[in-house]
Amino acid sequence: MSAVSVRDVTVAFEAFRVFDGLSLDINEGEFIVLLGPSGCGKSTLLNAVAGLLDVSSGQIWIGGKNVTWEEPKDRGIAMVFQSYALYPRMSVRENMSFGLRMAKTPKPEIEKRVNQAAETLQITHLLDRRPDQLSGGQRQRVAIGRALVRDASVFLFDEPLSNLDAKLRNELRVEIKRLHARLGKTTMVYVTHDQIEAMTLADRIVVLKEQKVQQIGSPDEIYRCPSNLFVAGFVGSPQMNFIKGRLKGGDNGLEFVSGKRRLPLVGYQFSQKQRADGEVVLGIRPEHLTVADVGTWSDFKIDVVEPMGADTIVWCSDAEGSLQVRTNGCKGSAPGQHLALGIDTTQVSLFAANTGERL
Amino acid sequence: MSAVSVRDVTVAFEAFRVFDGLSLDINEGEFIVLLGPSGCGKSTLLNAVAGLLDVSSGQIWIGGKNVTWEEPKDRGIAMVFQSYALYPRMSVRENMSFGLRMAKTPKPEIEKRVNQAAETLQITHLLDRRPDQLSGGQRQRVAIGRALVRDASVFLFDEPLSNLDAKLRNELRVEIKRLHARLGKTTMVYVTHDQIEAMTLADRIVVLKEQKVQQIGSPDEIYRCPSNLFVAGFVGSPQMNFIKGRLKGGDNGLEFVSGKRRLPLVGYQFSQKQRADGEVVLGIRPEHLTVADVGTWSDFKIDVVEPMGADTIVWCSDAEGSLQVRTNGCKGSAPGQHLALGIDTTQVSLFAANTGERL
Amino acid sequence: QQQKAEVLHWWTSAGESAAVKVFADQFTKAGGTWVDNAIAGGVNARAAGINRMVGGNPPTMLQFNTGKQFDELVTNDLLRDVDKQAQAGKWRDIMPKSIVEASVRNGKFYAVPVNIHGQNWLFYNTKVFADAGLEPPKTFPELIATGEKLKAKGIIPIALGGQPTWEHNLFRAVLVGNGGADLFRKFYGSRDQQAVKSPKFKETVELFGKLRGLVDPGSPGRNWNDATALVITNKAAMHFNGDWAKGEFIAAGQTAGKEYGCTLVGDGSSGKLVIGGDVFVFPASKDKAALAVQDKLIEVLLDPASQLEFNKKKGSIPVRLDVDVSSMDACAERSHAVLRDPSNQVEAMELLSTPNFSGAIQDAVTQYWNNPNMSADAFVEKVIGAMRDAS
Amino acid sequence: MDTISIRAPSISAPRATVRHRIRTRLPASLALLPTALVVLVVYIGCLLWTVRLSFTSSALLPKLDWVGLAQYSRLFANDRFLTSAENILIFGCLFISGCLILGFLLAVFIDQNVRGESLFRTVFLYPYAMSFVVTGVAWQWFLNPGLGLQKLVRDMGFPNFTFDWLVNQDMAIYTIVIAGIWHGAGLTMAILLAGLRGVDGDLWKAARVDGIPTWRVYISVVLPLLRPMIVTATVLLATGVVKLYDLVVAMTLGGPGIATEVPAKFVMDHLFERNNIALGTAAATIMLIAVVSVLAPWVYARYIRSQGRLG
């Protein structure tokens, strides 16, 4: 039985249809991340699940119940927002207990749940402060705490970490992941446009673009076998290198050709049989290019070197254009230097130039 | 001759002294990044250099001229702001030419410079739009263009990329770096709180904390030999692992001990002779820990696994606490699994527990 | 050369402006140009005028009420003395004594009085009285008895404009009628505390208090002309007011002695008439031409013909007692007749007291009138306080 | 030589500083100069003059003798002034709270995604375009027992209906409050509505997920967020309270009796009608002291102490 099931849902703002018959099943206890650029409909989907937006057609099931017409509070969900959305002028304790008090939960029960949530999130010492006396990270913790006390079976997160700085973002990310593990059977639906967050948190990622699902899969699948150009470009930082070219029939099967760059595609797993001579785009992640004195492709010149601590990104170009290479930080390289690149054919991706679909 | 020289400068807001006799020399053509957390005084310093803030004492020299009391426009500087600060009611062209028009530059000259800058930044097709018709990235390009036409010898950037999303940030970062290379002798002072930006862009980084300079050095120096705990923790993502312990005199010189974890410090370059028995903090970057079946330290259990595409961060813990390990993505590891860690002694850092200074 | 005179006054209503027009026409006929500057409301107009004088840009002539309002303008040499003209025109002989006194400061005329208003007339609706078979009252006790009878018939006995000024005006009518001219002068003029403590005063105050019952509840806030209208439309029987109220009756097409009558309530005799009036003052000037214009204005103001015409329209009587009033209405003639005997003349409050003191009394009166629970003693207390404090 | 070269910067600095400050700040100072003059001459000068006059015996025209506190002791023995002070307190409290409450309700109800929102908004706002004189005349008419509401209801067949607040000593001040609220509620609504529109939409979502009833969200969550707008509205309304004059004159002339007298009218009457400048200015001085002692701390904390953003 799936925890959340979106069945053939259409959401429309007046004339503008955001989703047109979208379906999605989320398993119990799963950590699902909705990933996509701004405006792709992530929040809309989440709001529809939460009941904050009416769907124009289709159904939403949560925990085996059709909740399409239920009020948000009756759906067994809890939600955390990017802007924290803490009630101002209430103490942290009041913030966390407001919903329970409204639901006339008995006092001791409230007390217990709040304390427990606060402990889990290590915010017990903050319980009597007011939101404006908290830092961003603490605020978001409180917001998560407020969601926790609801004892929901599904947690919805709408870009909870976007307002935090890099350091805090990393910390809280791990904490959310730990929380998911600790809560066991709780399902989490998490919206973000940050692919790192998606990769690190998700059991499965749903990649959205322009209100359409592009790919659903585990982070690994998405990273290694992006189903189209968009996903390939969106996931991974630094970005995948794309090279336009064509397929040519070579001695040992097909070969990718772009100007004087050539790559025999031995070992590449085509999803279906390909004819030669199609326009294609070759995608290679920067870490799958290796710097060598002699390599698959040669005559590159270093353009820009970006040291990133552990690794270094080297931008190098030949006559055909520039490529990013991720190297181990140890090798010193300077702009202007010449080099050759080695490519592992099993790691590349090929896309049709016209449709952008993976071949 | 240094391009920018800040000599013994004090800046005060009423009673609150932000800097107290700060000095800093920036070489011609250098790309300097001021790095530090919010409130550390980065913007204040930049504004003082730009002449937007009066210094209470000390001098500021730019291009061999004492400009302490010059107007901003006469300092030969250009500045780019986080919020773009484009004049909302002017077209892109007008925005870029505003300064020149103020300076009564002849029309054809203005035309020429604007077009040239626009070409460099590939915004020629946007010249007649108004800022509110542009995306964030385009706006920041225009802001940079506005700085470019000023033909300044020093560029000041105040967190120019903070308002952009990750993808755009990466793109523009590279572009700024290319721009610096292309402009040749132009000095750039760049403020950020993002250590990745600092690492990738800087020739030298100035790390600030609480209005004090913590360390000045090349990205590599800062990354490998952070001069204190703050710098060590601030630079690098995922963060350096810190382990509290003490120095013990061992067979082969000093040894680091923390509970049952022990590490002989053979090969560690102490900055000065150390006595045994001091309280210290050992810092190890996640990528310098290697996962092994048998390693320096053993009995770790995997806590959380964060796949990040190319690499994976593994959080593992033993009785003493948890450590982050950065591994090559290829090895599949799952929470609960046991492992041992190998450590390269030459890569670690040691800090005094009380002062936080590097030993 | 144009003789241009700017005249600042507050005669803005239909009747009043018709009256002013008499002067204006006369002045025009005499070769001048009359620039009319009317501002509604005496306070507004006076304030504007004084501000302009202080500001050094005065109009040629401006209106005041007779009385102490312009005392300080005289002390500050802001006004021109017109004693030369007064002596030439024998004003001291042809005008009532109290009016002369009101216009003279330091033995010199500083203002030109233009009319005499009786302030304490009782206007009554003849039809209502006839229908009820009643006679207009001659004394205040009588008035109360009459009023009760009218009230029982569903008629408003007394129509009153419920603003402090008119409440105060009613009080003065009662004071002069019931307490007599002497008490009135002691009260407003010499501020004689003994007189205020006298039983007669207390009786008068209580009598005044009893009149509350004869006034309809809609009175507070009512304009005086709306009150007059109640009499005109047979809704109310009696109305205390100055003779300017006649303008209302005339405008409604009624004639004195026919649809309405006027009388003075007092000790039963011919009655004492409280008289005041309007004056014009002339800002001091060094400009010969301006002085000449002012001279011409004075001539126009006191010309017997314009006096008669003006006062007919205005409802008052000519300030020159030597004018033949036979062409005027019954009330005016009565007024003229009463005034022939100087002992019937009572100076209006404005002549006797400073605006400040009258104001303080007005505050006390309006409080007393609007608060039925306030005792006459409390009122006396307040009045004594005002006598002590008000400058 | 040595010392000189070391000290050189600090010697030249101050002179340069002065020149620099003058150069960069002169235009700004010049731009503020007219206002500064006005503040000095009109606001401070006139006020000092007023205070000075309150220690004299000026009647029709100002004169500069000295009578000490005599006018003040008269003032505080003056019923009408005391009533005025009490009235302005009653009016101030009821008017401000009335406007805030009605304005808040209007804003909240308009915020319910209603049809014809802009029409409602304009309707609620238009009274603010009317002068107090017009407001006063209109309401005097409407509340006049013989002409307006009471007559209307009686004519409709309720002959015993009574609504005579306007002519009732004890209630008249409340009619002024009603007219005042009618005049000011729209502006309050506009300000609070602007505030409501600024409330983070996520807060509403959070509250819905928490199952908090709408009215409760308004009270417990939104209202606290509106505090700056409430302060603004209160300040705007408060400036009207102290100046309350036209409305009273147009509606009741201070009556019945002295039931609706207010300090500004007291001042005005004594200055221009009663020829008692001294007492009028004494009353004005008392008002001034009251206003300043209530507002000065706020103005100081909010506007003077807080520095401009350039540091």
Place this chain on the structure above:
Amino acid sequence: MNTIEPQGCRPRRLTVGRVGVYAFLLTAALFILLPLWIMIMTSLKPMDEIRLGNIVALPTALTFEAWSKAWSSACTGLECNGISVGFWNSVRILIPSVALSIIVGAINGYALSFWRVKGANVMFGVLLLGAFIPYQVFLYPLVRIFSMTGIYNSLLCIILVHVIFGLPTMTLLFRNYYLGLPIELFKAARIDGGGFWSIFFRVILPMSTPMLVVATILQVTGIWNDFIFGLTFAGRQNLPMTVQLNNIVHSTQGERAYNVDMAATMLAALVPLVVYFVSGRWFVRGIAAGAVKG
């Protein structure tokens, strides 16, 4: 069973709450429109009907006579030109006063929020306190001051008075609005070599539209409705409409022509009303854009 499977849009019930919202809004609108309604109705009726009839009823004999009378032939004193003369006087006072006070307010707000001038904040504080002081207090001394400078009783004088008393609110509004603008914009302009005035006119002023609208509305209303300043300072040639309205409405003799009074009142209120009805939308928006920051 009988229940349909939930699907698509949540069924909308016409709830009590919804009805309540409209009921409240309509009641409030009625309450607020009533005086206006009464005034309009009264101005359209002949006097007989006013005396007898119901004040809220529609006129049975519709007539615009009162309006034309109020506009062009109602008398004040000897002049019977209606309030049309005052209307044009008011316009002549209004336009320069509004323009000047807004410009001065904007410059002050700009100088206060972007530049540091010694003592500026203290000046501003005093100005703010001044906003709470009844105008009457200033009348005498101002008359003195203006007559000393020789401009008393002129158009210039009344305009100056309006500017002076508009200063506190205008300065406050613009200061608060400008404090909400990003300071970086100002810094960028400084680096581009803008001086005090060029930054103001080329960068800041073009961004001030929302506030300009609010300020215009407030000032038009305030200045148009002013009575006491006009009376005291404008001089006879320039008396504004409100003074003539007062003359017509408060003439104390003769039967009061309520219809003419009301028509005159409406005419006097017309300009601000039109301004509100036309720009009410921007007013709320402008307030949202910064006027409300306390």
